[in-house]
Amino acid sequence: MVKEGLFYTREHEWAKIEGEIAIMGITDYAQQQLGEITYAELPKLEKQVQQNDELGVVESSKSASDFYSPVAGKVTEVNGRLESQPELINEDCYGEGWLCKFQLTSQKELENLMDAKKYENFLKGLE
Amino acid sequence: MSFVANTPQQRKRMLADIGLTMEDLFADIPETLLKHQFNLPEGMSEQQVRAAMADLAKKNHTDLTCFLGGGFYDHFIPAAVYALMSRSEFYTAYTPYQPELSQGTLQAIYEYQSVICRLTEMQASNASLYDGGTAMYEAMMMAIRITGRKKVIIDDSVNPIYRVMIDSYTQNLNIALEQTHCRNGLANRDEILDKLDEDTSALIVQNPNFFGCIDDVTDLADAAHKKGALLIVSVYPISLGILKPPGQMDADIVTGDGQSLAMPMSFGGPYLGFMATRKNFVRKMPGRIAGQTTDRLGRRSFVLTLQPREQHIRRAKATSNICSNEALCALTALIYLSLLGKQGLKKTAGLCADKASYAYKRLTAIDGVEPHFKAKWFFNEFVLDLPRNAGDVIAGLIEKGIAAGFPLSRYYENMNNSMLICVTEKRTKQEIGMLAEALESIL
Numbered sequence: 310m311v312k313e314g315l316f317y318t319r320e321h322e323w324a325k326i327e328g329e330i331a332i333m334g335i336t337d338y339a340q341q342q343l344g345e346i347t348y349a350e351l352p353k354l355e356k357q358v359q360q361n362d363e364l365g366v367v368e369s370s371k372s373a374s375d376f377y378s379p380v381a382g383k384v385t386e387v388n389g390r391l392e393s394q395p396e397l398i399n400e401d402c403y404g405e406g407w408l409c410k411f412q413l414t415s416q417k418e419l420e421n422l423m424d425a426k427k428y429e430n431f432l433k434g435l436e
Numbered sequence: 437m438s439f440v441a442n443t444p445q446q447r448k449r450m451l452a453d454i455g456l457t458m459e460d461l462f463a464d465i466p467e468t469l470l471k472h473q474f475n476l477p478e479g480m481s482e483q484q485v486r487a488a489m490a491d492l493a494k495k496n497h498t499d500l501t502c503f504l505g506g507g508f509y510d511h512f513i514p515a516a517v518y519a520l521m522s523r524s525e526f527y528t529a530y531t532p533y534q535p536e537l538s539q540g541t542l543q544a545i546y547e548y549q550s551v552i553c554r555l556t557e558m559q560a561s562n563a564s565l566y567d568g569g570t571a572m573y574e575a576m577m578m579a580i581r582i583t584g585r586k587k588v589i590i591d592d593s594v595n596p597i598y599r600v601m602i603d604s605y606t607q608n609l610n611i612a613l614e615q616t617h618c619r620n621g622l623a624n625r626d627e628i629l630d631k632l633d634e635d636t637s638a639l640i641v642q643n644p645n646f647f648g649c650i651d652d653v654t655d656l657a658d659a660a661h662k663k664g665a666l667l668i669v670s671v672y673p674i675s676l677g678i679l680k681p682p683g684q685m686d687a688d689i690v691t692g693d694g695q696s697l698a699m700p701m702s703f704g705g706p707y708l709g710f711m712a713t714r715k716n717f718v719r720k721m722p723g724r725i726a727g728q729t730t731d732r733l734g735r736r737s738f739v740l741t742l743q744p745r746e747q748h749i750r751r752a753k754a755t756s757n758i759c760s761n762e763a764l765c766a767l768t769a770l771i772y773l774s775l776l777g778k779q780g781l782k783k784t785a786g787l788c789a790d791k792a793s794y795a796y797k798r799l800t801a802i803d804g805v806e807p808h809f810k811a812k813w814f815f816n817e818f819v820l821d822l823p824r825n826a827g828d829v830i831a832g833l834i835e836k837g838i839a840a841g842f843p844l845s846r847y848y849e850n851m852n853n854s855m856l857i858c859v860t861e862k863r864t865k866q867e868i869g870m871l872a873e874a875l876e877s878i879l
Contacts, residue, residue, distance in 0.1 A: 348719065348744075366744075366753075373744035375753075 310337040312403045316379060316419060317428035318361075323403065324379040324422065326413075331380045334407040335367060335398065338432055343369040346398045351387040351409055358382065360418040364409065367398065381418050382411035500839040501867050502701075503795075505817045505858025506646065507568060507595045509696040511674065511784070512862050514775055517698045521768045535740045541763060542738035545726040548770040555676050555773070556690045557683025558712035562723030564766040565759070568693025569601035571709030572640065572670055574722045574756055575689040576602065576611075578713075579638035579666040581720050581755070586611050587635045589628060593618035593645035594670060596847035621649035621809030621819075629659055636665040638689075643682070644675055647856065648792075648817025649809060657686035673697055673710070673769075675815045677785025689713045698772035699765055708765035719745060722756030787861035788816035791868065795859045798872040804879055808854050817858040819844065823879055826855040832878045838871055 311317070316324040321339035325332045340346065348368040358364065358378040367374050387409045391397060398406035423431060442450075451457060462470060480488065502510040521527075525540055535542055545563045552561035565571045576588055590599060592615055599615075606613055612635075616627035623641045632639065639660045643651045657667040666688035671681075674696045682690045694708030695701070713721050719742060727741030747754035776784060796818050800807055808819035820841075822829055827843040834840075841855035848854075859868065 350719070368744040373750045373753075 311425050311429045311432070312337075313425045315403070315425060316422035317425070317431075318377065318379045318422060319431065320361075320377050322376055322379045324419075326380075326416075326419065329413050330385075331382060331411040331413055332407050333364075333379050333409060333411070334402055335376055336428075337402050339367075339374075340399050340402045340406075343367060343372060343374060345370050346395045348395050349388075349391045349398065349408065351391070352384050354384055354387065356384045357414075358384070358411075360421065376408065378411075379422060380411055380413055381415050382413040384409050385412050386410040497834070497839070500834065500837055501863070501870065502839045503841050503857050503859060503863070503871060504701075504839050505648070505860075506842045506856055507597060507672075507693060507695075508701050508707075509672075509674070509858065509860055510701055510862055511696055511698070511860050513698045513700065514772070516775055517768060517771050520771050521764060526764065526767055536738075539738055542726045542740065544767050544770060545724070545761075545763065546728055546738050547774075548766040549726060551770055551773050552710050552712050555673055555681065556671065556712045557681040558687070558690050559715040560718045560721065560725070561710065561712040562721055562725050562759075562761070563763070564694070564761040565709030565711055565723055566762060567695075567705060567707040567709045568595070568670065568691065569598040569709075570605075570758065571691035571693070571711050572598045572668065573602050573605045574709075574759070575668045575691045575711060576606075576638055576640065578689060578717070578720050578722065578755070579668060580611065582666065582717060583637040583664065585635050585637035585665070587614065587633075588612065588638050588640065589614050589616060589631050589636060590640040591616045591618055591623040591628065591642075591645075592848075593621075593623055593647060593649070593651070594640055594642040595646045598670065618645070618647070621645070621647055621811035621814075622651045623653065623656065625655070628656060632659055632663045632665060634663060636660070636663055638666045638668050640668045640670070642670040643685075644672060644679070644815040644817065647809065647819050648814040648858070649811045650679065650813040650815055652680060652685060653682075653687070654685040657688075660688075661686070672815070674781070674785055674788065677781040677783075678789060679785075679815065688717065694765065694769045697769035699768060706762060706765055708762045708769055710766075710769075718742065720755060721745070722754075722759040724759065724761055784861050785815075788859065791861065791863055791865075792816040792818065792859040794865070795857065795863075795868045795871070798868060799857070799875065802872065802876045802879070805875070808851075816860060817856055819854050819856050822853045822855065824853060826851075826853050829875070829878060830855060833871075833874055836874045836878075838874055840871060840875065 321336045323334055323336050346367055346369045350366040352364045360378060360381045362378045363375050364378050365376055367376055388407050549561040565574055588611060614631050616624045618624055639656060641653050641656060643653060645651055653669060660667045668689045669682040669687040671690060671692045673692055673694060690712045692710055694710050699707055725741050727739050729737055729739055731737045743749055745755045747757050799805055799820060804823035806821045808821045830840050830843055841857040844851040844854040844856055
């Protein structure tokens with residue numbers, strides 16, 4: 310499932326832009342590939358990142374995968390609920406299972422991201 | 437799967453298929469290394485090898501009365517330990533890669549972890565590491581991962597053998613290792629407080645320390661935490677039968693060598709490194725961890741848990757690339773502690789301390805023999821100053837059938853006349869008397 314109105318990366322992260330704020334998570338495709346998620350290691354608050362920088366790790370019962378920042382900015386909030394309920398990423402990856410929020414430092418990196426339609430085509434290419 | 441070597445013909449065919457020669461495969465290795473000659477003798481028959489090994493073994497002094505400690509201890513090993521650990525079901529040195537098939541091995545590891553947690557009063561233990569020194573190195577790297585800082589403070593009352601290992605492991609790691617200097621037999625508070633800062637990831641101390649002195653490091657845990665650093669404490673597991681456990685001192689990571697838990701003193705091991713920590717640091721802890729769960733029918737069963745930290749899942753970002761465990765040694769420690777039980781361990785530790793105390797009185801009564809430190813509290817080791825070179829005295833006593841102690845000049849400056857003496861529950865009053873008389877006569 311791909312959701313309209315979001316930006317997507319080739320590493321299967323999504324970003325939702327609300328003015329100067331960005332929210333990110335992993336896509337439905339990513340959570341399906343990972344399987345039952347058991348832990349998310351989230352970045353420290355105030356961390357400054359560039360687009361594609363490593364942010365953290367999502368662990369499932371069968372693997373551990375790094376996830377990368379879809380945007381350039383400063384981490385302002387992480388999803389604390391994931392500590393006790395990492396399964397939220399499986400259950401609602403575009404909603405309750407979000408990973409972190411950013412204060413954007415620049416908007417121009419958004420040009421490097423895909424929209425829903427492009428991402429859908431990108432996924433088709435992976436099949 | 438059995439190992440079937442390929443024949444020279446097969447090798448030739450494989451190389452021909454990919455268009456390479458044998459020389460091409462070794463092209464990356466400098467020629468000077470390839471041409472190295474090892475100058476090995478001709479092969480021998482089995483009988484000749486046995487005779488040669490027996491000759492070598494004869495060079496070991498196995499009948500000395502042992503007062504040697506310094507991290508490796510001559511404790512009594514009940515016969516039941518070897519009888520149980522050498523059962524063929526257990527007699528493999530490695531954790532299996534299809535671990536859940538081996539429920540017995542996993543249960544043993546799980547129970548070993550439980551025992552280490554109870555002994556140290558920490559919340560989580562791994563399935564073991566190589567030895568006390570590598571465990572300390574791994575704890576240091578773990579603290580660096582947790583804090584994201586690169587400075588480490590270590591007091592020189594920590595076992596010098598461990599410190600040598602840490603020096604060599606960290607040689608190319610860009611870690612700022614700072615040493616403080618033991619004062620009056622205790623970790624040097626002034627120097628430590630001076631060095632502890634916002635760049636410090638860990639402070640490493642030992643209790644009882646290398647000189648045998650008991651050091652309650654609760655104050656150091658507090659000082660480290662105030663700066664956001666972790667406290668790593670290395671311990672001697674037998675001493676925990678009577679001493680305050682590191683968990684009660686608010687230590688963050690506890691390590692040590694488990695040799696004293698029924699592994700014979702043997703140069704090079706195999707020994708046992710243990711590590712325990714707080715629950716919230718478990719994901720940063722290296723090594724395997726056995727966990728308890730239920731199977732689909734609700735039966736108690738055991739699994740290897742938190743494997744994404746491990747190198748076979750995540751090579752580059754694994755918590756360690758030497759996180760193998762010493763399953764058979766861990767089992768040995770578990771059997772030993774189970775046989776002793778709580779009271780037995782307490783009694784063993786008490787005997788060590790009492791006998792050491794008696795030896796201290798006997799030896800310091802000798803003219804010219806003085807205690808090196810003013811600190812009153814020691815467990816089962818203490819440092820004596822002799823009127824002349826300790827190494828010479830020790831060599832003289834070996835002639836009399838006594839391994840009297842460890843010459844501290846090997847690792848410490850200005851300690852030429854000092855020797856470290858250890859007394860375990862195995863030493864009798866007569867043996868201690870024999871040491872006192874022999875020492876008096878030789879001085």
